[in-house]
Amino acid sequence: xxxxxxxxxxxxxxxxxxxxxxxxxxxxxxxxxxxxxxxxxxxxxxxxxxxxxxxxxxxxxxxxxxxxxxxxxxxxxxxxxxxxxxxxxxxxxxxxxxxxxxxxxxxxxxxxxxxxxxxxxxxxxxxxxxxxxxxxxxxxxxxxxxxxxxxxxxxxxxxxxxxxxxxxxxxxxxxxxxxxxxxx
Numbered sequence: 128x129x130x131x132x133x134x135x136x137x138x139x140x141x142x143x144x145x146x147x148x149x150x151x152x153x154x155x156x157x158x159x160x161x162x163x164x165x166x167x168x169x170x171x172x173x174x175x176x177x178x179x180x181x182x183x184x185x186x187x188x189x190x191x192x193x194x195x196x197x198x199x200x201x202x203x204x205x206x207x208x209x210x211x212x213x214x215x216x217x218x219x220x221x222x223x224x225x226x227x228x229x230x231x232x233x234x235x236x237x238x239x240x241x242x243x244x245x246x247x248x249x250x251x252x253x254x255x256x257x258x259x260x261x262x263x264x265x266x267x268x269x270x271x272x273x274x275x276x277x278x279x280x281x282x283x284x285x286x287x288x289x290x291x292x293x294x295x296x297x298x299x300x301x302x303x304x305x306x307x308x309x310x311x
Contacts, residue, residue, distance in 0.1 A: 137221070138228070140197040145217040145230035146170045146187035150208035150284065154298075157198045166194050170232075204298050205281050207272050212264035216272055218302060227302050229276075231269070279303040 147169050152162045165173065169188035189197065204227070205218040215232035275282070281296035 136196075137200050140189075140193060141201055141217075141219050141228050141230050143169060143187045143189055143193070144197060144201065144203065144219065145215070146232050147189075148172050148208065149203065149206040149217065152203075152206070154203040154206070163194060166197065204302060205276065205296060207282050208284065210265075210268040212262070212268050214265040214268035214272070216269065218276065218299070220301075227305070229273070277303060 144166060147165045148171075149162070149165055152165055153159045154162070156162065166189045170186065171188070200222060202220045202222055203217060204220050207214070207216050209215045209232075217230050217232075219228045219230065220226070221228065272282075275293050276299060279295055279297075279299040279302075280293040281299065282291060283294045284291045286292040286294060
């Protein structure tokens with residue numbers, strides 16, 4: 128099956144969203160200023176940079192047109208922010224097809240002083256990949272996350288007195304009922 132340029136662009140938008148720091152964002156409100164700002168910042172962490180300039184901008188920042196196209200195409204269903212291993216993923220639903228996409232954030236090359244997470248990624252996941260071919264800690268976190276998604280659960284970092292907990296998430300019901308929509 129050939130993939131056309133429009134489909135490719137839609138998946139680029141989905142990946143850009145997955146690269147963004149979406150923790151604490153209200154996914155049900157597309158006009159939420161925090162949500163829009165996080166998509167504009169892309170892979171620049173909102174707590175790490177006080178001021179962006181051309182030299183420190185991450186490569187996955189969305190323009191206003193891209194944000195409009197993203198909201199016309201995708202709905203964010205769930206987002207798991209960086210785990211201790213640096214693993215992060217986003218579940219999106221295509222508004223036009225009803226299909227789900229599970230997208231993983233890439234490792235980051237910029238240090239935290241420039242809005243990235245290089246300290247964790249370069250000496251964690253990237254080092255594991257270099258020595259072992261796989262980032263085992265991130266694979267473990269990915270398997271755990273997917274298992275919880277299949278049970279209709281999201282990670283709530285503020286639950287349990289700030290220690291976090293997996294909680295039922297009604298927004299994952301359709302994902303769960305369709306067998307996730309992912310092919311094995």
